[in-house]
Amino acid sequence: xxxxxxxxxxxDLGKEINEFYMRYKRAGEEGKTTCRIMGYPLPHVILRAHDxxxxxxxxxxxxxxxxxxxxRLHQVAEEKGLLREVCSYVRANVGCxxxxxxxxxxxxxMYSMPKPDFIIVTExxxxxxxxxxxxxxxxxxxxxxxxxCPYVWDEADEKDAVAEVTRQLREFISFLQDITHRRFDWDKxxxxxxxxxxxxxxxxxxxxxxxxxxxxxxxLFDWTSLLAIINYLIGLPEGRDVALRVxxxxxxxxxxxxxxxxxxxxxxxxxxxxxxxxxxxxAQKCAALNANVIWSRYSTFSFWECPEMIDLENPxxxxxxxxxxxxxxxxIDWLIENITHFCQRYRIDGLxxxxxxxxxxxAGPQLEIMDAVSRKLGIPAVYFEGDMTDETLISESQMDTxxxxxxxxxxxxxxx
Amino acid sequence: xxxxxxxxxxxxxxxxxxxVTAKTVILDQRKQIVGYSVVExxxxxxxxxxxxxxxxxxxxxxxQENVKFVVTTGYGRNLLHFHDKSFSEISCHAKGGHFLVxxxxxxxxxxxxxxxxxxxxGGGKVETFQMNDKCAAGTGRFLEVMSRALKLSFSxxxxxxxxxxxxxxxxxxxxVFAESEIISLAAQGxxxxxxxxxxxxxxxxxxxxxxxxxxxRSKVMMTGGVAKNKQLVKILEAVIKMxxxxxxxxxxxxxxxxxxxxxQAMGEEA
Numbered sequence: 001x002x003x004x005x006x007x008x009x010x011x012d013l014g015k016e017i018n019e020f021y022m023r024y025k026r027a028g029e030e031g032k033t034t035c036r037i038m039g040y041p042l043p044h045v046i047l048r049a050h051d052x053x054x055x056x057x058x059x060x061x062x063x064x065x066x067x068x069x070x071x072r073l074h075q076v077a078e079e080k081g082l083l084r085e086v087c088s089y090v091r092a093n094v095g096c097x098x099x100x101x102x103x104x105x106x107x108x109x110m111y112s113m114p115k116p117d118f119i120i121v122t123e124x125x126x127x128x129x130x131x132x133x134x135x136x137x138x139x140x141x142x143x144x145x146x147x148x149c150p151y152v153w154d155e156a157d158e159k160d161a162v163a164e165v166t167r168q169l170r171e172f173i174s175f176l177q178d179i180t181h182r183r184f185d186w187d188k189x190x191x192x193x194x195x196x197x198x199x200x201x202x203x204x205x206x207x208x209x210x211x212x213x214x215x216x217x218x219x220l221f222d223w224t225s226l227l228a229i230i231n232y233l234i235g236l237p238e239g240r241d242v243a244l245r246v247x248x249x250x251x252x253x254x255x256x257x258x259x260x261x262x263x264x265x266x267x268x269x270x271x272x273x274x275x276x277x278x279x280x281x282x283a284q285k286c287a288a289l290n291a292n293v294i295w296s297r298y299s300t301f302s303f304w305e306c307p308e309m310i311d312l313e314n315p316x317x318x319x320x321x322x323x324x325x326x327x328x329x330x331x332i333d334w335l336i337e338n339i340t341h342f343c344q345r346y347r348i349d350g351l352x353x354x355x356x357x358x359x360x361x362x363a364g365p366q367l368e369i370m371d372a373v374s375r376k377l378g379i380p381a382v383y384f385e386g387d388m389t390d391e392t393l394i395s396e397s398q399m400d401t402x403x404x405x406x407x408x409x410x411x412x413x414x415x416x
Numbered sequence: 417x418x419x420x421x422x423x424x425x426x427x428x429x430x431x432x433x434x435x436v437t438a439k440t441v442i443l444d445q446r447k448q449i450v451g452y453s454v455v456e457x458x459x460x461x462x463x464x465x466x467x468x469x470x471x472x473x474x475x476x477x478x479x480q481e482n483v484k485f486v487v488t489t490g491y492g493r494n495l496l497h498f499h500d501k502s503f504s505e506i507s508c509h510a511k512g513g514h515f516l517v518x519x520x521x522x523x524x525x526x527x528x529x530x531x532x533x534x535x536x537x538g539g540g541k542v543e544t545f546q547m548n549d550k551c552a553a554g555t556g557r558f559l560e561v562m563s564r565a566l567k568l569s570f571s572x573x574x575x576x577x578x579x580x581x582x583x584x585x586x587x588x589x590x591x592v593f594a595e596s597e598i599i600s601l602a603a604q605g606x607x608x609x610x611x612x613x614x615x616x617x618x619x620x621x622x623x624x625x626x627x628x629x630x631x632x633r634s635k636v637m638m639t640g641g642v643a644k645n646k647q648l649v650k651i652l653e654a655v656i657k658m659x660x661x662x663x664x665x666x667x668x669x670x671x672x673x674x675x676x677x678x679x680q681a682m683g684e685e686a
Contacts, residue, residue: 367629380544383629397491398530398547405504405545412507412541 003262004287007222007253009245016242017063020232021109027053028114033180036093036136039122039129041231041303042147042165042323043172045196048235049189050176055113057132059231061092065276065389069108074390076102088358088390090132097139118142118179120172124149125328126361145175149323153331158324165320192235193315199229200307202243204300210250211295211346215259216267217250220293221283222260223300224274230303265290266410269343271369272354273298273362273388278396285400289407294346297339301327332365336372343377350410351381352403357393380409425450427478428485428682430674431465431499432508433457433492436528436556437641438468439671442476442483443679447515451476452668460492487678489670491529501681506534506545508673513637514540515676516663522632524623524652524660525670526642528556531619533626535633546629548622556642558594562615565595566608570645573612577647580613587618594618616648620655627656637661639669 028034034053037043047054064070070088073095078084080098082091096113099105105112119142121133130146137144147168150161173184203226210218226246233239253259268286270293275282286293306325310318327335343351353370355363367383374381382402387393425444432439434457442451453471457464465488473479488499489508505525513523514536523534532547548555563573584606586597594615601611619642636658638649643666653660663669 371629374544380542383546401491401504401506402547405506405542408504408507409542409545413543 002265002287002290004219004283005258005260005262006283007218007225007246007249007260009242009249010222010225013225013228013242016238017228017232018109021055021113024053024055025114034114034116035118035120036116037120037122038133038136039126039147040124040149040323040326041234042122042319043120043169044231045192045235045319046169046173046176046189049192050180050182050184052176052180055116056231057093057136058089059227060096060110060113061089061389062274062276064092064096064110065391066279067110068277069110070277070389071391072104072107073099073111076104084390084392085358087128087132088387088393090128090135092389093132094135094139097136115140116142118175119144121146122149122323123147124323124326125151128361143175143179145172147172147323149326149329152324152329154334158321161324161329162317162320165324166317169316169320190312190315193310193318194312195237195240196235196304197307197310197312197318199234199240199243200304202240202247203229204305204307206243206247206250207295207300210254211342213254214267214347215257215261215264216292216294216346217253217258217260218246219260219283219286220270220296220299221279222246223295224279224298227299227303234304259292261287261290261292263290264292266292266349266407267347268293268406269339269346269348269351270296270298270354271339271351271366272296272386273356273359275354275386275394276389277391278394278399281396282399285403289403291350291403291407293352294348295342297327297335300342301325301330301338328361332368335365335369336376339369340373340376343373343379348377348379350379350406352406353381353383355383355385357385357387358390359388380406380413382406382409425478425482426484427476427482428675428678429469429472429483429487430508430671430676430678431469431486431488431490431496432505432668432670432674433460433465433488433490433495434527434529434670435460435491436560437667438464438490438492439668440465440468440472441668441671441675442472442478443672443675445679447676447679449672451478452665452671454667460495462492462495462497465492465496485678485682487674487681489674501677503674503677505670506532506542508670508677509639510534510536510540510542510673511676512669512671512673513639513663515672516669517635517637517661519635520637520661521634522627522630522636523669524627524636524638524643525640526555526619526623526638527640528560531555531623531626531640533623533630533632535630544630546626548626556640558619559615559642559645561595562598562612565598566602566611568608568612574645574647576609577612577616577645577651578609580607580609582610583613583617583651584610585617586611586614613647613651616645616651617655619648620652623652624655632656632658634658635661637663637669639663639666641667643667
């Protein structure tokens with residue numbers, strides 16, 4: 001039976017995240033400008049450069065789920081009439097909005113967050129994001145700003161999409177100046193973008209090197225923890241420092257040929273959003289089967305995945321391209337081609353497709369992708385339903401069976 | 417005679433601890449089935465699995481002393497404290513199905529809690545598979561709920577289903593919604609036989625969609641308790657447009673596969 005040997009330097013990230021939410025709460029109490037972001041982590045650097053405290057709602061839901069406190073938030077949202085079929089990230093945040101009214105505010109430090117001064121939606125191929133922003137606008141009765149990213153069918157569309165998102169970001173900066181009655185400091189924005197570029201660049205380079213190594217010194221479960229440097233710490237020296245520490249540990253482990261799963265016998269690809277409430281458990285289950293989940297389009301094709309395209313002389317455009325290149329925003333052909341390419345590059349043995357029951361944007365094209373990639377590479381794939389945060393939609397025993405069956409199929413194919 | 421057999425024979429055992437029944441198959445060294453059993457479980461539990469094993473041993477005139485290797489499969493595969501190895505139902509059904517009919521390329525297994533389709537290569541190895549999602553749609557549990565709603569046994573359902581001339585359309589695959597749908601069909605005066613045939617068709621359509629996901633090929637075998645329902649198999653054959661082979665005892669194919677795994681593992685260890 002294999003053992004997990006995950007990156008040790010990420011163990012303290014939880015403290016940084018706690019501090020992030022404490023700062024957000026204090027900012028609200030002190031009357032500083034705060035906002036909520038739905039969609040993609042696009043405006044984080046702009047907001048940081050303008051000293052606006054933000055709460056990124058998908059991360060809020062994921063963190064609450066990973067800490068085991070999301071169930072009560074879902075309950076509160078459902079008591080308010082939200083259907084269980086609605087995106088479980090939305091339900092977690094609506095639950096948060098009504099946590100004081102439900103009398104649970106003091107039960108956990110994640111349960112009650114200050115009212116925002118405005119809301120920003122960065123919408124790309126997920127219509128729910130816009131509905132969600134609109135719902136939060138009505139709950140808090142504050143202004144809403146929407147950045148819409150056009151769908152990118154192929155490379156030819158990309159230039160226009162970047163120009164369009166850049167134009168909307170300029171409008172957003174005007175909106176920001178109006179709401180805060182302060183001028184936007186472009187020099188500070190450039191400096192913050194420089195840090196963001198460095199941090200995101202370190203993340204992407206380290207992931208790529210680690211994913212190529214056999215055994216791989218890290219696992220997808222490390223990479224998902226590392227998303228905190230984008231969602232919570234981007235544009236801060238602390239975020240860059242975490243990325244540097246991760247790089248150092250990864251290189252040391254590679255030199256020692258030390259894997260994240262000991263021994264590493266099978267290398268897997270994961271498709272779909274993570275199952276946040278089962279993250280630790282899932283990491284253990286995979287390790288016990290000697291399987292390392294090496295990579296995912298969720299961690300590699302999202303979250304500032306093309307920092308090399310940021311021109312610091314034109315930072316707004318570099319900011320815009322991060323959402324334009326998001327995998328949600330791409331055709332199935334693009335996804336098949338790129339997932340196949342990286343599965344070959346990282347020598348993947350099998351594919352795990354997690355269909356998020358309450359995120360049909362993610363789940364929609366999965367069967368087609370699974371079929372095509374599996375056939376192109378001649379490797380087995382398994383598909384199972386679950387959810388990113390709603391534990392009631394997850395069946396652990398069914399997950400176990402599929403995981404074991406996938407490993408047995410890989411083994412059987414090797415022996416044919 | 418019994419004593420003599422106990423003393424001489426070495427056997428391996430496969431136990432399929434499913435969600436509704438526990439099944440045991442005993443194989444001798446020549447891979448001959450020397451005993452088997454199927455025990456109703458209630459909830460998945462170790463006692464039922466042990467009872468199934470004891471029953472099979474008793475039928476074969478053997479005792480635990482004769483057992484050299486135990487492989488478990490099914491949802492409760494890790495419940496048994498004395499098993500030597502465990503494998504998923506996918507691998508075991510493939511192994512068992514291929515052993516019985518080597519030409520089989522697709523296995524449909526409709527069990528109590530889930531339904532699955534498995535694609536095999538010529539050597540009997542699993543190429544790919546698909547399982548139903550988290551709900552009980554299209555499974556034995558689905559039929560159990562419907563039989564309760566109709567106040568009929570499984571065999572009565574099978575007989576009535578065969579008499580249908582105009583199968584009704586049961587649109588919902590959700591067990592709960594389908595139950596209320598059949599109540600409203602009955603209230604509209606639709607005959608029980610047509611409702612039952614409609615239910616079977618809904619299971620067949622569900623299976624067809626799973627088969628599409630693996631691009632199923634002939635020859636097709638059906639395993640699991642639901643395969644005993646001849647009318648359902650007939651409807652399924654019509655929907656998938658392929659002939660289906662049903663082994664004489666379809667419920668024990670997973671346990672047989674587990675026993676074959678045990679036989680193989682013992683050979684490897686030797």
